[in-house]
Amino acid sequence: MAADEGAAVLETNNDGPKIPDKKKTKFDVIIIGAGPSGYTAGIYCSRAGYDTLILSGILPGGQLVNTTEVENYPGFENGIMGPDLMIDMRKQSQRMGTTIIDDIAVDVDFRRAPYKVLTGSEEYESRAVIIATGANPKKMGITGEEEFSGKGVSYCATCDGPFFRNLELIVVGGGDSAIEEATFLTKFATRVHVVHRRDELRASKVMQERAMNNEKIQFHWNSEVIEINGDEKMQQAVLKNLKTNEEKTIKVGGLFVAIGHQPNTELFKNQIDLDDEGYIVLKNKTHTNMEGVFAAGDVHDRSYRQAITAAGYGCMAAIDVDKFLTENADK
Numbered sequence: 001m002a003a004d005e006g007a008a009v010l011e012t013n014n015d016g017p018k019i020p021d022k023k024k025t026k027f028d029v030i031i032i033g034a035g036p037s038g039y040t041a042g043i044y045c046s047r048a049g050y051d052t053l054i055l056s057g058i059l060p061g062g063q064l065v066n067t068t069e070v071e072n073y074p075g076f077e078n079g080i081m082g083p084d085l086m087i088d089m090r091k092q093s094q095r096m097g098t099t100i101i102d103d104i105a106v107d108v109d110f111r112r113a114p115y116k117v118l119t120g121s122e123e124y125e126s127r128a129v130i131i132a133t134g135a136n137p138k139k140m141g142i143t144g145e146e147e148f149s150g151k152g153v154s155y156c157a158t159c160d161g162p163f164f165r166n167l168e169l170i171v172v173g174g175g176d177s178a179i180e181e182a183t184f185l186t187k188f189a190t191r192v193h194v195v196h197r198r199d200e201l202r203a204s205k206v207m208q209e210r211a212m213n214n215e216k217i218q219f220h221w222n223s224e225v226i227e228i229n230g231d232e233k234m235q236q237a238v239l240k241n242l243k244t245n246e247e248k249t250i251k252v253g254g255l256f257v258a259i260g261h262q263p264n265t266e267l268f269k270n271q272i273d274l275d276d277e278g279y280i281v282l283k284n285k286t287h288t289n290m291e292g293v294f295a296a297g298d299v300h301d302r303s304y305r306q307a308i309t310a311a312g313y314g315c316m317a318a319i320d321v322d323k324f325l326t327e328n329a330d331k
Contacts, residue, residue, distance in 0.1 A: 025122060025123060025125060026125045027050075027051045027052060027124065027125070027126045028051045028325065029051070029052045029325075030053045030128075030129050030130075031045070031054045031055070031132055032108075032117060032131050033055075033056070033057070033062070033132035033264075034054050034055075034057060034060035034062065034086075034132070035064065035132060035134050036064065036089065036308075036311040037062075037132040037134070037313050038062075038130070038132035038296070039054070039089035039093045040310075040311040040315050040318070041317050041321075042054045042096070042098040042314075043092055043093045044318030044319065044322075045098070045321060048318070053099045053126070055103055055119065056100055060090065060100075060102060061082075061083060061086035061087075061090075062086070062134050063082075063136070064085060064086050064307055067082030067150070067159070069081060069082075070159075070307065072158075072159070072306075073307055073308055074308065101119075103120070103121065104119060104120065105117050106118055106119060106267070108129075108268065108271055110293050113127060114126060115128070115129050115292065128293070128325055130286075130295070130296055130317045131272075131294070132295070133263075133267070134263075134298045135261040135305070136264065137156075137257060137262075138259045138260045138261060138262055139257065140225060142225060142226055142228065143226075144234070145257075148228050148233065148255075152228070152235075152255060153228065153254070153255050154255070155257050155258075157181035157182075157185050157258070158181075158306065164185070164188055164253060165188045167189055167190065167252070167253030167254060168190055168250075168251065168252045169193070169252055169255065170192075170195055170225065170252050171185065171193070171194050171255075172225055172258060173194075173196065173259045174200075174202050174203065175201075175202045175203055175258070176202075176203045177260070178194065178196075179207045180203075180207060181258050182194050182211055182258075183207070183217070186216040191216055193218050194211070194217060194218070195224065195225055195239060196221060197224055197242060199221045199222050222241055222243045223239050223241050224239070224240055224242060225237050225238065225239055225240075226240045233253075234252070234253065234255060235252075235253070236250065236252070237249070237252055237255055262278065263277070263279045263298065265278045271290070272290050277302075279302055280299050280300040282295060282300055285320055291324075292324060292328075294317040294320055295313075295317065296313040297310035298310060300313075301313065
């Protein structure tokens with residue numbers, strides 16, 4: 001989906017936006033994506049003196065725009081709302097001089113420099129590219145999931161677990177991530193129900209044993225959650241046994257979906273190396289296999305998936321870009 005035809009490029013300086021210049025299409029650095037990694041990369045690239053463009057997409061801010069209170073991002077003693085954190089990062093990047101366009105990249109050409117990034121209305125060129133398109137958690141697609149997202153339904157136990165103290169919780173999934181999250185949540189919950197479609201876990205043996213020996217964890221085998229109910233917040237989940245078709249309702253205060261993530265890399269197939277799950281394969285640090293093309297954040301990070309680590313990767317990618325552009329200044 002493209003933005004309106006003729007979308008303006010907002011040039012910025014330390015005082016904020018200038019008059020739009022629709023003709024500017026060539027930059028030193030193009031950053032695709034505007035979550036914590038993209039905005040941080042913009043801050044560092046612009047501060048280093050590079051003419052930097054962020055293509056943020058139509059709904060900039062990444063997963064944090066759907067997050068309520070963020071307690072674990074350093075510097076905010078009383079926490080901060082996810083959308084507010086993203087707005088502040090955006091303004092800071094603009095203050096450093098970054099051009100930000102709320103448009104979607106629909107095609108790229110990394111075969112040779114200058115690299116090309118196309119939106120529905122314009123073609124942009126740059127000497128280096130940072131991919132910061134992130135990843136989205138896989139969803140169950142059941143009744144109540146969207147309605148209670150952020151109101152009991154979560155996709156990150158590390159992020160949201162402390163908000164669910166003294167409640168019974170559900171974790172959906174059977175892999176390492178699901179069992180790790182279930183074990184983590186026992187620090188706060190009175191009981192954690194692990195709902196898995198099979199009769200055995202896919203998690204590593206060590207993690208399985210740890211969970212099996214935890215008296216707070218209860219397993220529901222050959223089962224799936226088919227519906228989530230509640231008033232203002234989630235209060236119940238309906239489980240179905242896939243062998244007997246028997247349904248039962250359990251009262252819980254939260255549900256954590258841990259069935260994997262989908263990196264937003266469809267655009268980069270046949271352009272750079274991706275692994276079997278679609279994550280960007282890094283050659284060295286933040287470098288992809290294409291010289292001058294870098295990656296930052298959840299688009300390659302399958303392990304941490306935190307705002308602070310994404311921002312860290314954005315910083316690293318920008319520093320790597322600086323080194324690359326300096327070394328190739330005469331090319």
